[in-house]
Amino acid sequence: MVAALLAMDSPDIASAGDALRWLVTSSRERGLAVHATNMGWGKNTSPVLSAVQLTAVAPLRKPSDQLRYRIGTPLPTHPAPGTTHTTALARRLPSMLWPAWSLPLSIPNCHQRQLRPVLSAALLIVNSRLNLDEAADLIESPVEGHAVSRVLQLLEQREQWPSIRAALIRMAGYLAEHDVPIDYERRRALDYTMLLPDKVWARICRDTATPGPRAIRAKIARCFLFERLTGLPASASPFAVDDNAFRTKVADFPQHLTPELGRALDAHTREFLANQGIDSEPAMWYPPTDLLDGLDLPGPNPDAVDVTDMHSLTTVAGNTLGATAIRLGTSLDTVRYLLELHPAPRRYPLSEGQATQVHNRAYCTAKAALPRARLADLYHQQQMSLREIAATAGVSRQIIARLARDYDLSLRKPQRRARTAIDRDWLYEQYVTKRRALPDIADEAGMSTANMARWAKTHAIPMRGRGGPSHSANLAAEDVAAEAPELLRPALAGIGGWERLERFAAATRHPTLTIAAEKLGVHQFTLVNQINRIERELGATLLNRAERGRPMKLTAHGARVVATIRACQRRAVR
Structure with missing residues (x-):
């Protein structure tokens, strides 16, 4: 009777429950089982009296039961019968609670990877008859019922438990009442x-100037x-690697996000969801946080972090996420969440030139010149080849092919061109006689240098070594020979002929070729070879070599050749 009078005289249900609690305690001390499920104090108990009774036994109940009976609310109640409302709630709940709601409930020694799935399962317990395992299974939680119970017990040990409990009940109520x-x-x-x-990730990296289109980053x-x-x-996920380092890299991925990426x-x-038949849902949804206002919660408040300061610390100062969290007086997970919500801009925005330098200047040039519609028109409608399109854009065929693949344009199968036959006499004349470069000959014939080299091998035409004289140099030598006196023309057929003749004439001023080579600044072997070549080309001996103390001496033909050379030199000077 005394307990009833005290309860009736209380200003609210919480006070009434406190007044009635001594009766519950004394009953349990006498060995009576008194708990929320067997309290039958009177028939046709009113909702208010039932709420008082539930409040009275609240401290004796597990934290999951406190959520189940909505303890701490203005009117605690017994859980609703049936499972319809819990099934509907499970469709609205992610397996891991949204960070916007889980971060303020953070406690030490309980990582967000563990806390978030527990909190989601806990929301299903509110006003329901589900046990913890059933709640976890309903949302395909990565944790089991005993883990949910253990973490809820850790939360209950915090002095902020009444606020934590109120937050969870408010969250469940919001989800039950709102779509x-x-x-x-x-x-x-x-x-x-x-x-x-992979190809989509590579394209995104190119379009947003994001470094690292490697397989692991993808x-x-x-x-x-x-x-x-x-x-x-x-x-x-089907792509995950069972490794702590990999999990950390995934968690830190927001550090690499930019607004463009x-x-x-x-x-x-959005495109992925549309391909799965889901085109009416956003990619992400963030719950409101104002329903947590006025609660004394143990975790950080993401709204209290200055996003500009965070960006400055991560991009300008180059701090790690952990160091940034310490400087801001918040948690590492809060920084990760905010960077996902507000990606940090680059410290120095990339200009168009810088972006192309980072990611293939030729590709960016082609993409700017050839939007998808333009490339599709040239390739499919006008039937231009990739090589022809590449020529108009000033890039290689391979760049256009890659751009077409990135645009998801179907490419035609390459058609085998008719083989062009190369006549041996023509190739010999161009390559050996005229000493034209092989790429020039190949370009004239409309084939690759490699194909022309194969034709030379087929016709048993020996190839020159790399670095041979160019076709233009040969033509210049032919012009010089055409204007020279007839006596000298055979020695001017090749490149460097006039230089060899001048060196020969200068060498005849000295008694021996050894002295001549020294005075002319060339190796004796080189000088001897050049004079021998001139004699072969002119078909006569020009110089009797020095021997036994006698100086070298020009032959009669050699004297005429030297006189002709010096006459040409005098005319050139005049």
Whole structure:
């Protein structure tokens, strides 16, 4: 009777429950089992009295039961019968609670990877008859019921537990009363094997000037998108690597996000969802945080972080994410979440020239000159070849082929061109007699240098070594020979003929070729070879070599040759 009077005299349900609690305690001390499920104090108990009774036994209940009976609310109640409302709630819940809601509930020694799935399962417990394992299974949680219970017990030990409990109940109430634009149950069942293919990632890297289109970076990006789309942990994706270092790289991926890369990835996720038949949902949804206002929560408040300062610390100062979190007085996971929400711009925005320098200037030039519609028209409608299109853009055929693949344009199978036969006499004249360069000959014949080299091999025409004289040099030598006196013309047929003749004439002023070579600044072997070549080309001996102390002496024909050379030199001077 005393307990009833005290309860009736209380200003609210919480005070009434406190007043009634001594009766519950004393009953349990006498060996009576008094708990929320067997309290039958009177028939046709009113909702208010039931709420008082539930509040009275609240401290004796597990944290999951406190959520189940909505303890701490103005009117605690017994859980609703049936599973319809929990099934509907599970469709609106990601397997891991949104960071916007989980971060303020963070506690020491409990990582977000562990806390987020526990909190999602806990929301299903509110006002429901599900046990913890059933709640975890309903959202395909990566944790089991005993893990949910253990983390809830850790939360209950915090002095902020009443606020934590109130936050979870408010979250569950919001989701029950409001539509969430994403069906997470359907998202969890999608096939993600075609999420962010390699060629799409490579194209995004080129378009956004993002370094590192390597396979490992692509795999990290896929896991990041998988977690965003499904609400499941990245470790559950088909691309994940079971390695702590890899998981850390996925978690740190927001550090590499830029506004341009973020928009490109968002566009791809929308395209991916559309291909899966989902075109009415956003790629991501962020729950409101104002329903947590007024609560004393243990974790950081992301809204309290200055995003501009965070960008400055990460991009300008070059701090690690951990160091940035310390400087901002927040947690590492908060910095990761905010960088995902607000990607940091580049410290120095890339100009067009810098972007092309980072990512293939020729490719960017071709893409600027040939939008998809233009390239499709030239290739499919006008039936131009890739080589012809490349010539108009001033790039290689390979660049145009890569651009076409990035545009998802189907390429024609290359047609085998009719083989061009090369006549041996013509090739011999061009290559050996006229000493033209092989690439010039190949270009004239409309084939590659390699093909022309194969024709030379077929016709048993020996190839010159690399670095031979050019065709223009041979033509210049022919012009000099045509204007020279007839006596000298045979020695002027090749390149350098006039220089050899002048050196021969200068050498005859000295008694021996050894002295002549020394005075002329050439090796004796070179000088002797050049004089021997002149004699072969003119068909006569020009010089009797020095021997036994006698100086060398010109022959009669040699004297005429030297006189002709010097006459040409005098005319050139005049």
